[in-house]
Amino acid sequence: MKLIFLTLLIVSGIADSISEQYEVVGPADAVYAVAGEDVILPCSVKPNISVVDMRVEWFRLDLKDSQLVHLYEDHEDRNTDQIQAYSGRTKLIHQELQRGDASLKLSSVQVSDGGLYKCFIQSRSWYDDATVNVTVEAIGHPPVITVDGFDHSGGIHLQCESKGWYPEPDLEWLDSEGVSLSPETTKKHRNRDRFSVKHTITVHHRDSKIHCRVKLRRHMLEALIIISSNMFNPWRKSVxxxxxxxxxxxxxxxxxxxxxxxxxxxxxxxxxKRRLMQAHNRLQDEHSHLQDEKRRIQHECDQHLRSLETIIPKALMHFRTHSGE
The missing domain is CATH 1.20.5 (Single alpha-helices involved in coiled-coils or other helix-helix interfaces)
Structure with a gap:
């Protein structure tokens, strides 16, 4: 019994010494990724030992539902329970596992990939983990400057707009000397997971260069418009x-x-014209009908006259005969 207890103490002491000797290390700062590109999420064991025979698990800490991002166990990747959005986009470099490097390669980064990750490594005798904070940035379209009319004093209204950023970028106007100009109106719009920004400004300077600059951390896009003197007499041209x-x-x-x-x-x-033609046709029909009726009556009269011409002589003769008797 004492031998068993002593053995357990020795094993426990060895395990504790191993746990104190090795640790899983992640990056000290946040990892920045650009949407559409690939990124490496650093994770390794220090001092370097092979993790080929260990369990390596990457999962999200900031999601309520399914959290598994990538699982390596028994010398193979096992991602049947992986979050669907990560399917086909995660990879461990197996050759690097020999050197204790369990960094995760994430391909075709999406804005939704931003968040808190945990790298968990476990052997038979110890385990440890490290946290990796991933910040995803989406670089938008170059800014576009347009002339948006004139004010009552002859100044030119300029509008600058840029779309497709994440998170929301900073937009600023600069004159030819690099001095920042305050915008008159500022608008922003979020469409799903991207931001659009729009600033307007009124310029009264002649023969100057106006810059519109959009910045997001280390990313910057810029547009330039050259304002000439002939642009500041708009009234006659406008009229x-x-x-x-x-x-x-x-x-x-x-x-x-x-x-x-x-x-x-x-x-x-x-x-x-059609109405008159129809009336004319009706009159023609009525006239034709009256002509037919006239001819019919005339015919009947003629027949009656001929009958009378036959009957009257006979009647006279009959009358004379009876008178003589």
Whole structure:
């Protein structure tokens, strides 16, 4: 009995000494990744020992449901219970496991990959873990500067917009000397997991360069517009342009109105013509009917007259005969 107890103490002491001797180490700072690119999540055992025969598990700490990101056990990857969004995108470099490196390669990074990860390594005699904080950035489209009209004093309204960023970037206006200019209006919009930003500014300087710069940590995109003197006399050009546009707008309207009225008048005339033709045809039919009726009556009268011409002489003769008797 004493021998068994002594053996357990020795084994426990060895396990404790191993646990104190080795540790799982992760990065001291957050790991930054760019959406669409690949990233390595560092994790290793110090001092370096092979983890080929150990269990290596990567999982998310900030998710409530299924948390498994990648599992290596019994010399193979076992990802049947892996989060669906990570399917086919995680990999351990097996050659590096010999040197105690259990870093996870994550391919085609998505914005949703940002979060808190744990690297857990376990052998028969010890285990340890390290935490890795992943921050994902999405680089948006280059900013676009547009002229958005003029104010009453002749200043030029400029608008700068950039889309597709994560997290929300900083947008600033700079003059030709690199001095920051305060925007008059600032708008932002979030579409699913991306941000769009839009700033407007009014410029009164002549012959100057105006920069629009969008920054997100170490990423920066910039656009430039050159403001010339002839852009600051908009009134005459605007009036001429407005008159020209009005004329172009009114003339087709007048032509269309004339065409419509002409068509309507022509339509009314055609309708009246058809009505008169129908009335004329009805009168023609009635006239023809009256002519037929006239001929019928005339025929009947002629027949009656001929009958009378036959009957009257006979009646006279009969009358004379009876009178002589």
């Amino acid at each position: 001429i342009l407005i008159l020209f546009v009005v004329v172009l707008s009114v003339i087709p309207g007048i032509l269309i109105a004339v065409f419509v009225l002409k068509n309507r008048a022509h339509g009314r005339l055609e309708k009246e």
